[in-house]
Amino acid sequence: MIDLEVPPGDEHEDIRIVRALEEDIIFGRLAPGARLTEDSLLSRFPVTRHFVRQALVQLEQMGIIVRERNKGATVRSLTPSEVRQIYDVRELIQRQAALLIPLPAPHSLIETLLAIHKEHGEHIENGYLRGVHETNDRFHLTLFGACGNKYLVQSIELYMRYSLPVRANSMSDRAALDISHSHHRLMIDMLSGRDNWVLAQLCVDHLQPSKRRYIELVEK
Structure with missing residues (x-):
């Protein structure tokens, strides 16, 4: 970054x-x-x-x-078709990264993510959107960094940037931020288990609210 x-x-x-x-x-x-x-x-x-x-x-x-x-x-202004294509790629690469994370994850990774999660929640409560944005990205790059494939992580970061107009659209929506925050906590909890497929599906489901919101607004 x-x-x-x-x-x-x-x-x-x-x-x-x-x-x-x-x-x-x-x-x-x-x-x-x-x-x-x-x-x-x-x-x-x-x-x-x-x-x-x-x-x-x-x-x-x-x-x-x-x-x-x-x-x-x-x-950058994205059409609904472009959003769908970008998110098709995001879903593929984030799912694959989640499947590659060794489970149960090391305690050190869980502790690091819990600290970022706490900071993310504090920024939401305080309405500090720059902090919300930065801790959100740090959370995901730290999580997916555990997959052990730096090229996959670089691709995830690239498509996070491509989808910035979509993600930014949800920054002013407190309910959307709370949902995102709760998803992060579930991801952390799943790192203590052994089911990569459930973790991977949550990582894909996590992408959907901002994608739907942006497309609905553009297609009005």
Whole structure:
């Protein structure tokens, strides 16, 4: 993952721009399809055009924006068909990762996930959406990291980025966040057992609420 916690310094101005725009997109301040022009970003951030362009490149690599020749950059907007295709892949790779996790899992992994789960719940209670987003991603990457296949985990992270507009749509829904949080706890509980298939199915079921919510909104 890109480390956005960096010390002050010109060499990291593009990272700070990426972080700010990522937050705008995650929390709905920039809607899908919104244009991002270099001039508007230069008026917002006191940096050179070089850093703005580098930030746009990084956001494109993360799957958050789309850049087209002669059209500039726009916040990625997904059609229902694209959402279904992305989630087809997410379901396949997350199911496979869950099936590869050795069960029962080590106590150290369970303790780490419990700590992340606790932090995630605190952020939900406090309405700190940046924290909710970051601990959610950390939870899943830690869980699936236990599968022992780094290429599979990298693919999971990539498709988490591709689905960011879908996942972000649920960030303002407290009920959706509570359901997600409860699913995380069930995943932790299943790590103490021996049934990878049940764990894998929960990991797939966990993806469905935000997918359905986004598609329903787009198809209205």
